[in-house]
Amino acid sequence: MGPVIGMTSDKTAETPGAEKVAALSQIYKMGSLPEAVDAARPKATLVGNESADDELTNLNWLHESTNLLTNFSLGSEGPPMVSPLYDIEGDDVPSFGPSCYQSPEQKSATSKPPYSFSLLIYMAIEHSPNKCLPVKEIYSWILDHFPYFATAPTGWKNSVRHNLSLNKCFQKVERSHGKVNGKGSLWCVDPEYKPNLMQALKKQPFSSSLGSLSPHYLSSVFKQNQVRTLKESDIDAAAAMMLLNTSIEQGILECEKPLPLKTSLQRKRNYGNAFNHPSAIRLQESDSSTTSIDPKEDHNYSASSMAAQRCASRSSVSSLSSVDEVYEFIPKSSHVGSDGSEGFHSEEDTDVDYEDDPLGDSGYASQACADTSQKGQPGKKIRKQSCQEIDEELKEAAGSLLHLAGIRTCLGSLISTAKTQSQKQRKK
DNA sequence: CCCGCCTTAAACATGA
DNA sequence: CTCATGTTTAAGGCGG
Numbered sequence: 001m002g003p004v005i006g007m008t009s010d011k012t013a014e015t016p017g018a019e020k021v022a023a024l025s026q027i028y029k030m031g032s033l034p035e036a037v038d039a040a041r042p043k044a045t046l047v048g049n050e051s052a053d054d055e056l057t058n059l060n061w062l063h064e065s066t067n068l069l070t071n072f073s074l075g076s077e078g079p080p081m082v083s084p085l086y087d088i089e090g091d092d093v094p095s096f097g098p099s100c101y102q103s104p105e106q107k108s109a110t111s112k113p114p115y116s117f118s119l120l121i122y123m124a125i126e127h128s129p130n131k132c133l134p135v136k137e138i139y140s141w142i143l144d145h146f147p148y149f150a151t152a153p154t155g156w157k158n159s160v161r162h163n164l165s166l167n168k169c170f171q172k173v174e175r176s177h178g179k180v181n182g183k184g185s186l187w188c189v190d191p192e193y194k195p196n197l198m199q200a201l202k203k204q205p206f207s208s209s210l211g212s213l214s215p216h217y218l219s220s221v222f223k224q225n226q227v228r229t230l231k232e233s234d235i236d237a238a239a240a241m242m243l244l245n246t247s248i249e250q251g252i253l254e255c256e257k258p259l260p261l262k263t264s265l266q267r268k269r270n271y272g273n274a275f276n277h278p279s280a281i282r283l284q285e286s287d288s289s290t291t292s293i294d295p296k297e298d299h300n301y302s303a304s305s306m307a308a309q310r311c312a313s314r315s316s317v318s319s320l321s322s323v324d325e326v327y328e329f330i331p332k333s334s335h336v337g338s339d340g341s342e343g344f345h346s347e348e349d350t351d352v353d354y355e356d357d358p359l360g361d362s363g364y365a366s367q368a369c370a371d372t373s374q375k376g377q378p379g380k381k382i383r384k385q386s387c388q389e390i391d392e393e394l395k396e397a398a399g400s401l402l403h404l405a406g407i408r409t410c411l412g413s414l415i416s417t418a419k420t421q422s423q424k425q426r427k428k
Numbered sequence: 429c430c431c432g433c434c435t436t437a438a439a440c441a442t443g444a
Numbered sequence: 445c446t447c448a449t450g451t452t453t454a455a456g457g458c459g460g
Contacts, residue, residue, distance in 0.1 A: 116433085116434060116435085117434080117435075118434085153436090155435090155436055155437065155438095156435090156436090158436075158437070158438085159434090159435060159436060159437090162435085162436085162437095163434090163435095183443070183444060184443095
C-alpha cells in the first residue's frame with residue numbers, strides 16, 4: 001500500500017492526480033521509476049526493492065505528495081484529492097483494485113481481496129467525489145476494482161449492506177427528500193473513524209520493505225521537527241502520521257517498522273445497541289498511553305487508532321478529521337424525521353441532487369458543512385484559521401520527514417553503491 | 429477456551 | 445409483485 005496522500009475526485013481515475021497515482025502504482029509494481037513520466041508526475045524509487053537504488057535521491061514525487069497528504073487529512077477543501085491507496089490502478093492498468101497494496105506475490109484478480117468489507121466500502125466511499133455513495137455505487141466500485149466479486153456469489157452484496165448497517169464507521173445520509181433519485185440513502189464514512197479505517201488499511205498484509213532506519217531515530221527526528229507536537233495536537237496530524245507510517249511500511253520511506261502510533265485498544269462490539277459516536281471517547285492529557293475509552297461507547301468493526309482517539313479528545317479545534325468535514329449523521333438504529341433536525345440533510349439541501357451533481361461543491365458533504373457550521377460549533381472562521389495553521393504545520397512536518405527521507409535514501413544509495421564497488425573490487 | 433473481528437446467510441420490513 | 449435497500453439476528457471461521 002502506498003502512502004495515503006489524498007483522494008481522487010473521480011473514481012474513473014482520469015484526473016491528473018490519478019495519473020500521478022498511476023505512476024506511483026507503476027513504481028510499486030516495477031520497483032523503479034518509469035523514466036518517461038512527465039515532469040508533473042511524482043517520481044520515486046522504492047526503497048527495499050531490488051534494483052531500486054539508482055534513483056533513491058529523487059523524492060520530488062514525495063514532496064509533491066505532501067500537499068496531497070495534507071489534502072487527504074484536511075478534508076474537502078483544495079484540489080481534488082488523489083490517493084494511491086485507492087486510485088493507483090489508473091485506466092491504463094488492468095483493473096485490479098488497489099494493486100499497489102499488493103505484495104509482489106499478489107494474488108490473481110480472481111482471488112478474494114485481502115480487505116474486509118468495511119475497508120472495501122471505505123475505499124469506495126472515499127473514492128467518490130462527495131465521499132458519499134449509495135449502496136449501488138458501492139457495489140459498482142467494488143466490482144470495478146475487484147473482479148473477484150463479479151464471479152463471487154451474490155452474498156457479498158448482502159455482506160456489504162450488512163457492514164453498512166452494522167459498522168459504525170459508516171453513516172447513512174438521507175437523500176434529499178424533495179427529489180427521488182434512486183432508492184436508498186447515501187452512505188458516508190464517519191470522519192471520526194477515518195483514521196481507524198486508514199489504520200486498518202495499513203494493517204493489511206503487504207510486503208514490507210527492508211529498512212534500517214531505526215524507529216527511535218525517526219521518532220527523535222519527529223520531535224526535532226515538531227511532528228510530535230502536531231500529532232498530539234490534532235487528529236489531522238495524527239492521520240498524517242499514519243499515512244507516513246504507511247509510507248514507511250510500503251517502502252516509500254525506510255523504517256524497520258511503523259512508528260508506534262497504533263495501539264492495541266480493544267473495541268467492544270455490541271450489535272444490540274445503537275452505534276455511539278466516538279466523540280464520547282475521553283482521553284487523558286499528557287500521555288498517549290493513558291488513553292481511556294469507555295468500552296460501551298464503541299462498537300466499531302474496524303481497527304482502532306490511538307492517534308484518532310487521542311486527537312479526538314485533544315483537539316480543541318475539532319475532533320473531526322477536517323473542519324470542513326463536520327458531518328451530522330443520521331444515528332443508526334434510529335429513524336429520523338424528514339425535518340432535518342437530526343439528519344444529515346437540511347431544508348436547504350432538498351435541491352441537492354447526488355446524481356446530477358457529482359461535484360463536492362454542491363454535494364452532500366459540502367452542504368452538510370454549510371449546515372453544520374452554523375450550529376453550536378465554534379465559528380467557521382476560527383476553525384478555518386485553525387485548519388490553515390494545522391495545514392501549515394502538517395506541511396512543515398511532512399517536509400521535514402521528506403527531507404529526512406531524502407537524506408536517508410541518499411545514504412542508502414551511497415552505501416549500496418559503495419558495497420557494489422567493493423564487491424567488484426574483491427572479485428577482481 | 430475465550431473473545432473480538434469478520435464473513436456469510438437469512439429473515440424481515442420498507443419503499444420504488 | 446418484484447426488486448433494491450436496510451436492519452437485525454445467528455452461526456461459524458480465524459487469530460490473538
